[in-house]
Amino acid sequence: MHTARSGRPAAVVVVSILLLGLVALLGRAVAVQAGPLLRLDRAVSSALYAGDDRSGLHEAVLQVATAPGSSAVRAVVVLPVLVVLARRRAWRTAGWVLTATALVGPLTTAVKELVGRARPQFADGGARLDSLSFPSGHASGIATLVTVGLLLAWPRLSRAGRRGALAAGVALALLVGCTRMWLGVHFLSDVVGGWALGVAWTLLVALAFRALPGRLSA
Template identity: 65%
Template structure:
């Protein structure tokens, strides 16, 4: 493998991280300064997507299932056995970057929420019930981190066809969780998009730094 071939994946990841960071910054600034077109689109989409007040137990249950992969406990449930396996195999540094990825995304997402300070949509059975802030969506960033971490770990072992299928499944899961936040009325569209961008960008940043200091093999 040539030097150019070895560095190309890292260069692509750096570009992806920069793109994700730009999305988060632009959306966050738009919220912070009250940019009219973004706020109007957010309001219109949230009203159109909201599943409504007084939802039936069945509908609420389905929405709870759809949104569950975005919780912190879902990431820990998926990756705790992976980290234990890596430690038992004496693969200390891959275990470290996986841990940093899945734990750090939640901590930093909360910091971003405090920085931007956006209130939740005020639907009676949605954001009005929550005291936490809105931008970016922790569920969207959490599921984006989950699927990106899983794909990075599995990628070398997957065939070209399997990579396409697993990537499609990962995108579908991230879309479902993000949409569920709109159905539940607890986030705006830009919260969800910003969360996706932050989750992907953070994970790729951790992987890129890890490769840069030879924590993992290219």
């Protein structure tokens, strides 16, 4: 047990470095306009974009489906969690949750500025957003939220519960990522980069606060 616990931080660091390496690789490829990546992004974007003539209901459904990745929804979900942690005087865990969820947005914005990628453009549609595209803030936001939720719940779940929670979390992250492309506001690499950034950031902050829950490998 001691060996498993002592090896856990090293494994988390390795996973985080690999994910951050993926973000850096994708960001560099976007910045230098690497042909294979741009072609893949354009192909996937064209295939998934929901079109220019979406009905009001269609648009509303997409906006609801993409909302879990927003900072507003993240705050609504995290606030009661912080209250519970504060009542239990779990200050270290609360600090991790607050730091991870509150600062993933500014971190994503900083990476956007470094890469400087414009949003996808469509002939007569797509959301007209002035912000930059890589990585997706909704993707990094939902990846952070899901990772926080899984780490907090993991020690308290049965083996079957863990499988169900992991599947639900992955499905939610996939849904948010896909809606960004259905709405025409992100490329595939934006979404993948956002997912990787959100997970890596959350894990590293948990390590910094020494807040990784026990029995992660049980």
